[in-house]
Amino acid sequence: MSTVDYDGLIPNNVGLKDNRKILKALERWHPKFMEWWRDQGPVAYQENEIYLRTAVSVGSSGWANYDYVRMPDYRWGIFLAPVKGERRIHFGDFIGNECWEDVPGEHRNELRRLIVTQGDTEPGSVEQQRRLSLTAPSLYDMRNLFQVNVEEARHLWAMVYLLQMYFGKDGRYEAEEMLHRCSGDADAPRILSTFNDPVEDWLDFFCFATYTDRDGKYQLGSLAESAFTPMSQTTRFMLTEEAHHLFVGETGIARTLQRSAELMRDHDSDDITESGGIPIPVVQKYINYWYSSSLDLFGSEDSSNAANYFANGLKGRFNEANRKLYPDAAGNEGVYVFETYDPDVGRLSSYEVPMRRAMNAVLRDSYVADCRKAVVRWNKILAKEGCPLQIKLPSERFNRSVGSFVAGRFDPDGNILTEQQWESRRDDFIPTRKDRDRVKEVQVPVTERGKFASWIAPPARGIHGQPIDYEYVRL
Numbered sequence: 075m076s077t078v079d080y081d082g083l084i085p086n087n088v089g090l091k092d093n094r095k096i097l098k099a100l101e102r103w104h105p106k107f108m109e110w111w112r113d114q115g116p117v118a119y120q121e122n123e124i125y126l127r128t129a130v131s132v133g134s135s136g137w138a139n140y141d142y143v144r145m146p147d148y149r150w151g152i153f154l155a156p157v158k159g160e161r162r163i164h165f166g167d168f169i170g171n172e173c174w175e176d177v178p179g180e181h182r183n184e185l186r187r188l189i190v191t192q193g194d195t196e197p198g199s200v201e202q203q204r205r206l207s208l209t210a211p212s213l214y215d216m217r218n219l220f221q222v223n224v225e226e227a228r229h230l231w232a233m234v235y236l237l238q239m240y241f242g243k244d245g246r247y248e249a250e251e252m253l254h255r256c257s258g259d260a261d262a263p264r265i266l267s268t269f270n271d272p273v274e275d276w277l278d279f280f281c282f283a284t285y286t287d288r289d290g291k292y293q294l295g296s297l298a299e300s301a302f303t304p305m306s307q308t309t310r311f312m313l314t315e316e317a318h319h320l321f322v323g324e325t326g327i328a329r330t331l332q333r334s335a336e337l338m339r340d341h342d343s344d345d346i347t348e349s350g351g352i353p354i355p356v357v358q359k360y361i362n363y364w365y366s367s368s369l370d371l372f373g374s375e376d377s378s379n380a381a382n383y384f385a386n387g388l389k390g391r392f393n394e395a396n397r398k399l400y401p402d403a404a405g406n407e408g409v410y411v412f413e414t415y416d417p418d419v420g421r422l423s424s425y426e427v428p429m430r431r432a433m434n435a436v437l438r439d440s441y442v443a444d445c446r447k448a449v450v451r452w453n454k455i456l457a458k459e460g461c462p463l464q465i466k467l468p469s470e471r472f473n474r475s476v477g478s479f480v481a482g483r484f485d486p487d488g489n490i491l492t493e494q495q496w497e498s499r500r501d502d503f504i505p506t507r508k509d510r511d512r513v514k515e516v517q518v519p520v521t522e523r524g525k526f527a528s529w530i531a532p533p534a535r536g537i538h539g540q541p542i543d544y545e546y547v548r549l
């Protein structure tokens with residue numbers, strides 16, 4: 075193993091070459107990572123050359139390089155975004171104190187837990203998506219899937235770097251556990267619920283990239299505010315890659331809806347499965363499912379963990395430094411009012427918590443506003459195609475497994491349902507086995523250059539200035 079030049083193998087700006095401690099840890103972890111990638115990464119096309127973006131530097135212009143690589147040869151990389159000037163804690167109880175270059179003993183457990191939870195999602199998503207290339211609607215889409223996969227694996231590297239660098243023996247233990255847990259595994263599942271949900275088809279994937287990766291954007295954004303400078307720097311750089319994942323999700327759904335609307339018009343019928351499309355009400359059900367699952371990722375509205383993270387400067391709000399948005403830097407003023415459902419009386423009531431305890435809900439509110447914008451853009455496409463149907467973001471009450479609505483049943487408009495009503499109507503709200511099977515029927519693989527499966531419209535343009543019919547995957 076000592077013959078591997080890690081500084082060359084792993085592009086980085088952390089001085090890997092001169093850092094014996096991290097080099098030794100990586101020498102032990104890297105082969106295990108490669109084994110995981112082979113066993114739990116993409117099931118096919120591992121030997122094919124893919125037109126991929128590789129992060130090579132931290133400059134805002136030209137931070138990435140585009141070229142053909144085989145996925146196992148991808149250079150995963152460890153990057154810290156540069157710090158502008160001196161960093162001081164800018165929220166919570168210790169405003170004005172210097173930020174930390176190392177982990178303070180009193181926050182070691184919390185930081186470890188945050189980094190492990192964040193890191194665990196990254197390989198989880200790769201595992202969930204591993205079979206999708208077999209039904210890719212085009213080479214363009216297949217390439218985008220693989221781009222997302224290698225970058226999520228790089229995000230794992232980013233978190234493993236923090237663990238190995240700053241948490242000693244515990245960090246090395248956690249780095250191994252990252253490769254041991256597995257999405258959906260009965261004995262050692264991924265930590266957060268959504269990362270154990272099956273991603274069976276491309277509609278799942280596009281919804282996942284729209285809603286679950288967007289949780290990533292907001293969580294990473296809040297960790298980028300942290301007083302622990304190395305974590306702030308790694309997560310800030312991860313955000314530059316995240317934008318493409320959200321693009322893949324949102325445009326994937328947009329192109330699906332576009333094709334569905336075209337088929338409805340051309341065949342003058344709502345049932346477009348026969349003509350190779352996915353009915354818009356089915357797309358809506360997938361959205362209902364993934365949006366509600368992703369809302370759970372923010373944790374409870376009332377959380378002492380969240381209050382503690384905020385008070386100590388470990389985790390801020392999204393865009394915390396914007397004091398027009400958050401005039402109260404300490405987060406001490408006022409209360410957060412949220413709704414909760416009491417099953418004993420069978421109705422909704424409002425509940426108040428001190429602002430700090432509600433930081434999960436504050437972060438989720440920013441996320442929800444962002445999700446609404448995507449729906450507006452999709453509906454513009456539908457309207458432009460003369461489609462009478464529109465997409466609707468379900469109520470935050472709908473189908474929740476975490477937070478203040480777990481005890482109730484609600485329809486996507488947020489109306490209270492009895493258990494019986496829920497049972498009889500749930501098939502109208504979330505994808506059924508039959509819906510999924512019909513989606514599978516139309517999602518046949520297309521691997522001919524420039525061609526697309528019947529259920530999805532081609533993209534507006536190719537990747538990195540290349541034409542749409544570019545050879546994104548060399549077969």
Ligand code: BYC
Nearest residue numbers: 191192195199266267286287290293370373374377379380
């Ligand atoms: N599933 O106090 P509470 C991404 C646990 S996505 C299972 O309300 P807290 C990506 C919770 O851990 C971004 N368990 O929660 C996207 C806690 O357990 P402990 C991922 C859950 O701690 C796509 C207990 O319930 N990053 O990057 O305030 C592709 C009490 O909960 C769930 C992060 O999440 C759940 N849904 O907040 C690839 C950032 N929800 O600790 C990648 C780091 C809650 O008592 N994580 N629990 O044993 C955090 O900041 C927090 O852990 C959470 C939860 C926001 C997740």
Ligand code: FE
Nearest residue numbers: 196226229290
């Ligand atoms: Fe990620």
Ligand code: FE
Nearest residue numbers: 287290316319
């Ligand atoms: Fe992502």
